[in-house]
Amino acid sequence: MTRVAGVATTRLSARLHTPFVTALRRTTTVDTVVVRVTDSDGVTGWGEAPQVWQVTGESLAGAEACLEGPLAAVVTGRSVEDLAATCRAVQHAVAGNHGAKAALDVALHDLAARRQGLSLPRFLGTDVHRLPTDVTLAAGDAGTLAATAGQRVGDGFEVLKMKVGTDAATDVARVLAVREAVGPDVSLRLDANQGWTPREAVTVVSALEDAGAAVELVEQPVPAADLDGLAWVTARVGTPVMADESVYGLRDLVEVIRRRAADHVNVKLAKCGGLSVGRALLDLAHAHGMGTIVGSMMESPLGVGAAASLAAAAGTTLVPDLDAAWWLAASPFHGGLSYDGASVVLPDTAGLGVEGLR
Template identity: 60%
Template sequence: MTIAAVHVHRLVAPLHTPFVTALAHLTHVSTVVVEIVDRDGRSGFGEAPEVWTVTGSSLASSEACVSEVFAPLLVGRDADDLVENCRRVSGAVVGNEPAKAAVDIALHDLAAVRLGVPLVRMLGGSRLVVPTDVSLAAGTVDSLSRAAKSRAAEGFDVLKVKVGTDAVTDIDRVTAVRQAAGPEVRIRLDANQGWTPREAVRVIRSLEDVGMGVEFVEQPVAYRDVEGLAWVSDHVETPIMADESVFDVRDLVEVIRRRAADMINVKLAKSGGLSGARTLLELARAQGMGTILGSMLETEIGTGAAASLVAAYGTTMVSDLDAVWWLRRPAVVGGMRYQGAAVVLPDAPGLGISGLVAAEVREATEART
């Protein structure tokens, strides 16, 4: 059964609360949705979120990459030839990892739909419920304290605090979160590259000295400063996680070689999809590194695919799958949902998605036989 068409949609979905980090202030999810259709009319979905400060890919560049390169490459090919189709997509262009991820996820989704099984089962797993943390957007001491208290009351027992906006006052922010959330809630920090190495060591050591119980600190320094990341790791006791520093295997090998981090955050939009993410998880596991799977600000498509991979492969710590929690309303028909502090995957073929319902959907282009 051949691939008959590749549709590219632009989708914008509002958030219920601004998502603020050391890198950005976001009020909407902006993403390119790729829909791959076979000759029987069955569809598989994937997405390429626009995150300028991490991947550098825009909606326009992802649309162009999919419509001008990947669509002509795939239309007419056997939809069940999953490994070869994904390999061709991965090698067709340099960079453009979000666009690769969108097509890779859509190919996997379509393959699972054609088999009539949930994506997680096609990946080799059986769980349909996956725990997640929830992020606390960067803000004032008071706003973070209120958010921490609310999220803990809702049942979230792992809070990811966005810091890195001001090293001088970040200690006060984390202290306020701990006091509001209580001693049983796990707290992890994400500086999103916001500190210098010296600032990172100063902040982390101060938190260690007062027994704040931080689970780990994610990407404390600039993504290219792997030497600085290693220096921080060498000078603190708290585990250090690499995020923006690791897109692909070459990046991870360099982090391992320099012993720059204790763990990594694998994201589909950085690694080119499920295929690349699996390789990173396996390499990290072989090297004894800790792992979580995260997501950009995405819809149920990308987050559901990430959660499916976690359910099938597992990670060493609770993963970061809260992106859809930030949406004001569902962006798709069907798909994953939340139950307390967990992602619930649909017991339906593929990602369980039958269409798009976001506030703004514009079909940008398409390719078909």
């Protein structure tokens, strides 16, 4: 019987070609813990746990300690054939630590797919290896945002995700500047990253509706824990509202659905703990008529490749948010996901297609 033989981690910091700025943070690097799970036959699966202090609160040191300690202990020696049971054991091994759990969950799926000689999308049940993505416009002044938006449309992107929430008083002007720059045919979605109060959110979104800005959706307008505020906004604006930081796992999504707090949900592996939970979240949302996307943190091609594989296999109602690795100045890996204009391209090779660090 082939068993999990070992779990190893490596810290990675990769430079972005452009600073990434939101209402929560500014970063010029992807900082992540890469995990490798090797079985007794010498086959290795890959995953990652990104550090995003302002969202998950997890550090590189914490993810590393979790992966090398209790998570490694719970999977080492287990049969590689019993993927579902092993992934459940990972979820129950520790409280929190969703990024570390996601890293190991993805690595176990990658390992299983490689053992069968299947790409991760095929292993998850789809032949789709190419899918569209939006691209984020980092927070900035109106002129810079308008110019950047024009460049991104020139790059082939048809869905722009604009970061707002840094200053409610000027958000309307910035959004209208972008809409004027790109014209009516480009989809424009907003992400406030918890930056508004409920009243500010309703004021800004209502002003944009009155101005005919044709915003596709507004993501996480209020603080994550304020589900009452989220529901209050959703009930008072015509623009669809998407929950992101308010939803980590199934319990969170059940509560959002119960309160009718949002119209859509953004499922991210580093928030929910991996592919197993991510698929369950999408299935639950679809069963209750919620709109869905699969998103990414500021991750490398490992995490984004896994998220894209989930989006391809489970399907989403809206164009997914898979541009994180597009921001990298260069991939730190041999193999793996790539971009072709506004499309994410997943290699039709074993697992995630990552063969090693550069």
